[in-house]
Amino acid sequence: MTAILGGSTREFAVLQAADSRAQIVVVGNGMAGARFVEEVLERDGGEHFRITVFGDEPHGNYNRIMLSPVLAGEADEADIVLNSHDWYAERDVELRAGVRVERIDTAAKVVHAADGTATAYDHLVLATGSHSFIPPMTGVRTADGALLDGVVGFRTIDETRQMLAASRTHRKAVVMGGGLLGLEAARALQAQGMEVELVHAMGWLMNAQLDVEAGGVVRRSVEELGIAVHTDAMATEVLGTDRVTGVVLKDGRTLDCDLLVVAAGVRPHTDVAVRSGVEVERAILVDDRLATDVPDVYAIGECAQHRGTVYGLVAPAWEHATVLADLLTGADPEAAYTGSRTATKLKVAGVDVAVMGVSTPERDSDEFLVISEPKRGVYLSVVVRDDQLIGATLVGDTRKVAFLTQAFDRRTPLPAERIKLLVDLSDGDAEVGVAELPGDSQVCNCNGVTKDRICGAVADGCTSLPKVMDATRAGKGCGSCKGLVQRIVEWAADGALTEEESASWYVPGVPMPKPELIAAIKRHDLRSVSAVFATLARGGEEDAKSKMGLASLLKMIWGSDYVTEPDATFVNDRVHANIQRDGTFSVVPQMKGGVTTPDQLRKIADVAEKYDVPMVKITGGQRIDLLGIRKEDLPKVWADLDMPSGYAYGKSMRTVKTCVGSDFCRFGLDDSTQLGIDLETRFQGVESPAKIKMAVVGCPRNCAEAYVKDVGVVATGKGRWEVYVGGAAGASVRKGDLLATVSTTAEVLELTGRFLQLYRENGNWLERTYDFVPRFGLDRLKAVLLEDSEGLCAALDEGIQRSVDAYTDPWARDRAEPASPGQFRTSLPLTVLPQVPVR
Amino acid sequence: MTTTVTAHVVGRADEVPVGEGRAFTAGDTSVAVFRLRDGSLRAVAAVCPHAGGPIADGQSDARVVVCPLHLNAWRWDGTPTTGAGPLPVYAVREADGHLVVEV
CATH class of the missing domain: 3.30.413.10 (Sulfite Reductase Hemoprotein, domain 1)
Structure with missing residues (x-):
């Protein structure tokens, strides 16, 4: 079973037959396609257009940039959903998720999909994006053309899930590709506990964005994380018959692995366009109106080639979406896309990196200023031509990025002392002064949001960071500008900032800060966790992750008058022992002040032998820990010890x-x-x-x-x-x-x-x-x-x-009479017993 | 592909107190059966797909069950809310005071 990201909770709406609106068909439900739909709807396009979106993946629309944090375990899958199936349904947009488009009959203006359907269009938007490039290597594919088990690209949520699954069951990963995606995959897999080696065909990391010296700084930071890096290393063969077991490099070395992540670049998805007779070079050719050479067929995002450039970043894709929506809805019939000056700001393997324009001087007259501090992991450079900034590279210190982006985008005048481009001479530690930042300088590069728009949102009544982010989309792409957005919001609100409400709640399931919650509990005389939910939670709904905090609070307020409910308590507090990774428990008897007696030691020794305790350990808290006790043995162990609980399991x-x-x-x-x-x-x-x-x-x-x-x-x-x-x-x-x-x-x-x-x-x-x-x-x-x-x-x-x-010893209390039926019944798989290492 | 589903009597209905979970064996499969606060039953795999944690020791509510080891959570349809793999779910009902699980 595979979970559908942003899956639907409702039945599909029945389409009305008689509909005079023109039909827009979007092929591709990724960052570009879905954004285009949003932009059309924002211009009230829903009144004039019926919209159908084809998506190759079964999911709703999700933020592909955030797959790395998901892989690293820093973000939830649910957090990266941009538009769920319900979102489309609520807006009367037909989403054909999991349906691949085969070809387009551009003469009849009909889209033929793999499920045999034919959909007529008035306007067709190709937003097919890119796919992972799998370099030719012996053995990388099985006889039927599929990738060998354990070989995976890094482009989709399903591939991310595959890697996460592999990280749990396998140990060693090789990541092929030392670009941005490869570095993110390597760091994330390492964070998941895998041993990771990075193989890069070029001479230094991120060679597309950085020069050799800056690449060296990144390399040192990556190696400090414990990731082995091989540059100038070309993989020629993939080993393994049922599953990958290693890769062979051109120089003959073999690297063992049980997961091979291929992040060696992407290629535009152009096969539908090619099959349908749309002109394609490296990608689908479009003009300044994003139109292809076929009437009423447009292309946006990574599958489009505009003035010779194919962009691989989200900001240009979203600009395409905006311009095309302006044109098709008539909101701005003169709208034109004239190209993007791309500036990227990102965090790679824990290092802040910002790059824009060229990375090295190209002409003799170009000025080139470099600050290189490899020990500190900092490399900063700018390239100036004719008094204008044409390129900048910031590694390890991106405090000047806002100013440089401004200079790069708007070609604003530069300080005569060029060093000021890279450091604030007055105070080297100063953050970019939010107050000094010009109003039209771009803060969020992904969404093209300026400081003025953020301030405008605050002025319009958005008084918390999340509200400003929702209103402007600032910080909702790669997220690297969030800190700057927050500082601007704080500055603009001038102290009138409210925190997002829920940040102050004691637990997520009851919308109250702690003092208010305590007052309400006392006022309503709520003595059990279920009573708190019923009276104070929204809709009276219980929330599993809030129960433990509420149980603790009620016990604090009511002492012995607290009404215990087993389901409100975490397992440790239900069985008065600390659950271990294998589902057994640890038992720590009370040993006040760390003082014990021969009699206690004798009892502990007897218990350890009687119950085959796998490990007896002196704790950091001057007590003795019996580890690996089965749940069903706990009451007997307590009875034999005849010592009070040491509360080594509690929030206490x-x-x-x-x-x-x-x-x-x-x-x-x-x-x-x-x-x-x-x-x-x-x-x-x-x-x-x-x-x-x-x-x-x-x-x-x-x-x-x-x-x-x-x-x-x-x-x-x-x-x-x-x-x-x-x-x-x-x-x-x-x-x-x-x-x-x-x-x-x-x-x-x-x-x-x-x-x-x-x-x-x-x-x-x-x-x-x-x-x-x-x-x-x-x-x-x-x-x-x-x-x-x-x-x-x-x-x-x-x-x-x-x-x-109110203190009572829980061991004495529950060892005679269980608090609820089956309190000490095992919850471990009854067929396979865990392997506990016995020393 | 046809999958055969077999109904197993795994235990007595009163073995699962309200709000808690207990582990049972249905054929060769270990299942965790929960009784929600509204009295209804849910059955899921007894072993957490993330790191093998004992799901029956976890806490639950009307929407999700939470593994006690690393607090991963799943909706009762088995879809994860915390990025873990999906948790298998099984049909469970009460018949003549017995717990019947279909695996």
């Missing part, structure tokens, strides 16, 4: 690490061990927006790493303790901020409780304290918690006390 307070403090250590200034045990006893199992780790150390040598914990306590001698908050040593590393220095352990406990409760009431779902503390502001935090500046302290103390009182 987990553990308090300690050093041995003054009891044994020669340097210890105070009893950190006992304070750690007291903290863990008081706050055990307290749920929170994200996990909470604490530590207490007996001196500033910091052996238990208190400076990098959510709450860290450091003894400084004479009974004094420093309390740090917002530290982290995970994916982010941050030293905690000193909240206060106090003189008793009772004060440490009180202050910690207040801080936790403030975080629980104000932290966003999954927002760790290292983000929360800077967001809330340390000064405000100190004022609220130490001086009670907002009068919250009593309520905070009360709130945390309610949760402390």
